[in-house]
Amino acid sequence: MVPLANGIPKYVLNLAADLPGNQVPLTPWAEAL
Amino acid sequence: METSGKDYPASRCLPPGVPNITFAPHPFKIIQMPGLVVILHEALMTFRQIFIDGRALPEEAEPTWMGYSVGTWKGNQLVVQTTGFNDKTWLDITGHPATEALKVTERFSRRDLGHLDLEITIDDAKAYTRPWTVNVGATLLPDTELIEFVCNENEKDQPHLVGQ
Numbered sequence: 001m002v003p004l005a006n007g008i009p010k011y012v013l014n015l016a017a018d019l020p021g022n023q024v025p026l027t028p029w030a031e032a033l
Numbered sequence: 034m035e036t037s038g039k040d041y042p043a044s045r046c047l048p049p050g051v052p053n054i055t056f057a058p059h060p061f062k063i064i065q066m067p068g069l070v071v072i073l074h075e076a077l078m079t080f081r082q083i084f085i086d087g088r089a090l091p092e093e094a095e096p097t098w099m100g101y102s103v104g105t106w107k108g109n110q111l112v113v114q115t116t117g118f119n120d121k122t123w124l125d126i127t128g129h130p131a132t133e134a135l136k137v138t139e140r141f142s143r144r145d146l147g148h149l150d151l152e153i154t155i156d157d158a159k160a161y162t163r164p165w166t167v168n169v170g171a172t173l174l175p176d177t178e179l180i181e182f183v184c185n186e187n188e189k190d191q192p193h194l195v196g197q
Contacts (some may be wrong), residue, residue, distance in 0.1 A: 002058075
């Protein structure tokens, strides 16, 4: 098997690539990183 | 690029972790046998063991890069839960964090002979205020085989990476 995406593997770059606004619900701790 | 992943673990030939390994642009092979599913990833020559013999997740697994995985069949869907991660992996090159609290749930479904659907839920209460889910897929590569991937042989990229 191989990931479906062609070209640059977008989920390697950003797992949230297909989420609205590329946003994930970060905690304050994570936002501060 | 300011965010070219200098500190991304895989840029130093370290295991990418779960689910990041799944998205590497390299093939992987799923081997199913009674009580166990093994995924061989060409990327960094990494493997996963998914125990489907009915055992529970350990309450305190030894922290590892790839975690400890158990799976159960729900009809034609394999549901895999993985915990026991160290806090050294990133979810992606962007740097979405993962901590030792990470629990990944993967739902593997074979839509047809050539396509695998995969729903991945990230649950890490230290890094995220609620679980979140992405849906990805993979295609069958018939009549091929995995080849060696020796990351740190003649590796020359890492010193040139910048950013985080």
